[in-house]
Amino acid sequence: MNINLKIIGEGLHLSLSKDIKALNTAFFKLSRQSETVEVQIMLLTDSPAPEDLLHNADSPSVLLVDAQDLTLIEKIHAMEKKELLFMKDPQCVPIVLSPLITVFPSPEPLADIRELPDLVSDWMFMPVNLPELARRILTSLKRKNILKAKLRFGSLTLLPETRVIAFFGRTMHLTRSEFALAEMFLSQMGSVIPLSDLVLLFKSTGKSTEGSNIRVTIFQLRLKLEMLTKGQFTLASVYKRGYCLKQKAKAYSRLDGVGYGGGVVVGNGLLTEQD
Numbered sequence: 001m002n003i004n005l006k007i008i009g010e011g012l013h014l015s016l017s018k019d020i021k022a023l024n025t026a027f028f029k030l031s032r033q034s035e036t037v038e039v040q041i042m043l044l045t046d047s048p049a050p051e052d053l054l055h056n057a058d059s060p061s062v063l064l065v066d067a068q069d070l071t072l073i074e075k076i077h078a079m080e081k082k083e084l085l086f087m088k089d090p091q092c093v094p095i096v097l098s099p100l101i102t103v104f105p106s107p108e109p110l111a112d113i114r115e116l117p118d119l120v121s122d123w124m125f126m127p128v129n130l131p132e133l134a135r136r137i138l139t140s141l142k143r144k145n146i147l148k149a150k151l152r153f154g155s156l157t158l159l160p161e162t163r164v165i166a167f168f169g170r171t172m173h174l175t176r177s178e179f180a181l182a183e184m185f186l187s188q189m190g191s192v193i194p195l196s197d198l199v200l201l202f203k204s205t206g207k208s209t210e211g212s213n214i215r216v217t218i219f220q221l222r223l224k225l226e227m228l229t230k231g232q233f234t235l236a237s238v239y240k241r242g243y244c245l246k247q248k249a250k251a252y253s254r255l256d257g258v259g260y261g262g263g264v265v266v267g268n269g270l271l272t273e274q275d
Contacts, residue, residue, distance in 0.1 A: 001147070003137070004059055005039045006052060009066025012103060012128070013043040016064075019130060026134035037138065037147075046072060050079060053119070055098045060146050062137050067102040073120070076100070080119050099140035103128060153186040156233070165228065172228045177207050178221045185235065185245035194242040218243055 007013040016023060020041060027037045044052055044063075053063065053076070067073055080097070099121035106125060116123070121140040124133065141147035151158040157166040163179040164171050174182060180201055184193060195214075202209045207217075222235040225245075236244050 001037050001060065003037055003039045003141070004061040005041050005064055005137070006044050006048075006061055006098075007041060007064045007066070008044045008046060008048065008072070009064075009068070009103070010043065012064065012066040013041065015128070016041055023130050023134060026131040027138075029131070030134055030138060039137075048076065048079075053080060053097050053100070055144070055146060060141065061098045062140060063098055063100040064133075065100060065102045067104050067123075073102060073116070077119060097144075099137070099144055099146075101133075101136060101140060151183065151186075153189065156186060156229075158183055158186065165224070167228050167233075170228055172224050174221070174224065175217075177202070177205060177217045178224065180205050181217060181221050182225075185243070189245055189247075192238050192242050192244045198242065 005016070007016065020039070024038050027039065031037050048063075055061065065072065065076070097119055100119050102116070102120055102123040104123060104125050121143065122136045124136065138147060142149060149160045151160065155167060158164075158179070159166065160179070163174045163176065165174055165179075165182055181198075184197070184201055195211075198214050198218075199209045202214060202217075207213065218235055225233045225235065231248060233245065233247050236246050238244055
């Protein structure tokens with residue numbers, strides 16, 4: 001996902017422009033198990049237009065304001081209250097404002113502010129710490145539900161908001177218990193999860209910790225995983241120890257005179273990957 005970081009303040013814009021690679025590196029480290037984020041920086045004038053505050057689904061944006069002059073925050077707040085009222089969508093689509101993060105030169109100015117306007121999602125102090133800025137931008141986007149949470153584990157992805165598991169474009173819905181189990185097994189791929197840990201997980205989610213309930217849920221998750229991945233992933237039972245999420249070795253077969261999409265011709269035969 002590309003995010004437009006709209007900056008008000010020439011000094012702040014110049015500083016971040018020099019460190020754009022480091023900033024994107026910070027985003028990469030934070031989004032290793034979620035949707036990859038890369039930012040593009042642009043400079044706004046001290047008097048932004050109402051459109052600059054609006055969220056665009058095709059191009060999400062975050063405003064970063066150098067708040068050395070507190071009147072600037074007041075101007076933006078007044079514009080939000082007055083002018084945005086006239087920006088009605090003909091289809092009555094709710095107006096969503098982009099997150100706004102203020103950067104103060106020091107903590108002192110906050111002592112003169114009774115409270116920050118609701119449009120301010122977060123704030124920081126100079127000098128700007130890039131990993132912290134990246135974290136606050138991602139957090140602000142998630143609070144407004146602009147950035148959907150995704151947990152990636154190789155070829156498998158979990159979508160917490162909808163309790164969906166995805167595999168190369170295919171998706172399947174999970175129950176709450178199945179989703180909690182899937183997250184536990186995926187985060188410890190290849191490791192044996194002892195029964196005691198599974199009991200604690202079910203207890204923390206308010207589900208029955210009876211062995212039969214745990215076994216049924218694991219069976220249902222195993223069935224869905226194998227259906228979704230066509231048998232490439234499965235939950236294996238380890239005698240008297242627990243369960244383990246395993247990725248099966250890819251099987252290949254040499255077929256003569258049979259055409260399978262995605263195969264590689266070798267001699268007179270066809271080497272195909274079997275699902």
